[in-house]
Every structure is written in C-alpha cells, then in structure tokens.
Amino acid sequence: xxxxxxxxxxxxxxxxxxxxxxxxxxxxxxxxxxxxxxxxxxxxxxxxxxxxxxxxxxxxxxxxxxxxxxxxxxxxxxxxxxxxxxxxxxxxxxxxxxxxxxxxxxxxxxxxxxxxxxxxxxxxxxxxxxxxxxxxxxxxxxxxxxxxxxxxxxxxxxxxxxxxxxxxxxxxxxxxxxxxxxxxxxxxxxxxxxxx
Numbered sequence: 001x002x003x004x005x006x007x008x009x010x011x012x013x014x015x016x017x018x019x020x021x022x023x024x025x026x027x028x029x030x031x032x033x034x035x036x037x038x039x040x041x042x043x044x045x046x047x048x049x050x051x052x053x054x055x056x057x058x059x060x061x062x063x064x065x066x067x068x069x070x071x072x073x074x075x076x077x078x079x080x081x082x083x084x085x086x087x088x089x090x091x092x093x094x095x096x097x098x099x100x101x102x103x104x105x106x107x108x109x110x111x112x113x114x115x116x117x118x119x120x121x122x123x124x125x126x127x128x129x130x131x132x133x134x135x136x137x138x139x140x141x142x143x144x145x146x147x148x149x150x151x152x153x154x155x156x157x158x159x160x161x162x163x164x165x166x167x168x169x170x171x172x173x174x175x176x177x178x179x180x181x182x183x184x185x186x187x188x189x190x191x192x193x194x195x196x
Contacts, residue, residue: 007176007187008131008154009052009139010147011070013062014040015169019144022093026086026114029061036062037069039170039195044070046172046194053136058082058143066170067141075141080123083143087114106145107163117149121159124150132181144169151175155184170195 014036018025032040047070057067057075060082067075089097089111097104110116127150131138142150148162154175155161167173167190174188 005176006135007137007174009047009050009137010151010173010175011043011047011066011139011141012144012147012167012169012171012173013058013060013066013141014038014043014069016062018091019169022095023091024084024086024089024093024097024111025062025143026083026090026111027060028090032062032065032069035196036169037065040066040069042194042196043170043172044072047071047139051137052139054134055139055141056081057141058146060143063141063143070141072139072141075139078127080127081140081142081146084111084120084145084149085114087111089114105163107149107160117159120146120149121153124153124159128153147173151186151189155186166190168192168195 014032016025016030016032016036018030055072055075056078057063058081059077059079107117144167148165148167149159151165152159152161171190171192173190176185176187177183178185
C-alpha cells in the first residue's frame with residue numbers, strides 16, 4: 001500500500017486549437033498549439049527538481065507531447081487516462097449542445113454515442129486503485145474532464161462532483177492523504193502560476 005505522504009500530481013495537457021474554441025476534444029488526436037507547447041515547457045520548469053517514482057500519460061498526442069516537453073518523455077502510456085469519449089458531441093461546444101439539449105450536463109448526462117458518467121468513473125476508479133497501490137510520488141498527464149472525475153473519485157465522491165473542479169490547460173493539481181489512506185484529500189487544484 002502507498003505511504004501516507006504520497007502525492008499524486010495531475011497535469012492537464014497544454015492548449016490545443018479546440019481548447020481555445022471550447023470544442024469538446026475527446027478522442028480527436030489534436031496537437032498542441034505553439035502556446036500550448038510553451039506552457040508545457042513552463043510546466044516542466046515548475047516540476048524541475050521534483051522526483052517521481054512513476055510517471056504516466058494518456059497516449060493521445062496532446063498529453064504525451066505535454067509530458068515530453070515537460071521533461072517526461074518516458075512517461076508510461078495508459079489508455080485509462082484518455083479523455084472522455086464525447087461521441088456525438090465530439091467537436092461541439094457546450095453552447096451548441098445546449099441549443100439541442102438546454103439542460104445538458106456532462107457530469108450527469110454523459111454523451112450519446114460516447115461514454116456515460118458511469119463509464120468514465122469506472123476508468124477513474126481503475127486508475128485510483130493502481131495509484132494507491134504504488135509507493136512514492138506519481139505524476140499523471142491527462143485531460144480536463146477525465147482529471148476532474150479522477151479527483152472526485154480519489155476523494156470518494158460521486159463522479160458528478162467533477163463539475164465543481166474547473167481545470168485549465170497546463171494546470172497542475174495534487175491529491176494525496178491527510179493522515180493516511182483512509183483520509184484522501186485535495187492538496188492543490190488548478191495551479192497555473194507557471195502558465196504564460
């Protein structure tokens with residue numbers, strides 16, 4: 001079992017063309033913008049000197065490239081860290097979706113033709129179980145909606161609690177424990193001090 005001082009660092013990928021426009025980017029494998037690459041390098045500066053026993057990344061290029069530019073090119077790919085599969089809503093903005101479904105909430109309704117909240121929570125639960133079994137500090141590069149669900153599940157909250165955890169591109173967050181494995185906590189959230 002992981003020690004109580006273990007911290008899990010969660011890094012969202014850098015900016016893409018669709019993150020700029022607010023389009024839902026699930027499995028569409030977009031590259032980082034030049035600004036996104038710059039912020040990925042800045043994230044690397046922020047993490048400089050920190051030691052991680054394990055580093056994992058979503059295999060989608062925006063997360064894997066962020067990891068590489070931050071100095072962690074050897075991050076182990078983990079398909080459970082991919083973004084929410086948005087199905088019919090891929091490439092659409094929330095505003096466009098709500099023109100058809102005014103009360104739509106991803107954390108309640110999921111995505112037709114894609115993943116439900118239960119599907120994403122199950123992936124997050126698998127990741128949480130693996131992370132808790134590791135020793136030492138861990139660094140994870142992933143995506144906005146998925147990391148929000150992962151943090152909620154780390155805290156033993158319903159996946160829907162992810163709606164309250166806004167997460168910017170290239171942001172750094174940390175989860176861990178207060179007194180031990182029975183006391184999971186959020187230590188840092190959506191820290192963008194390094195982002196330019």
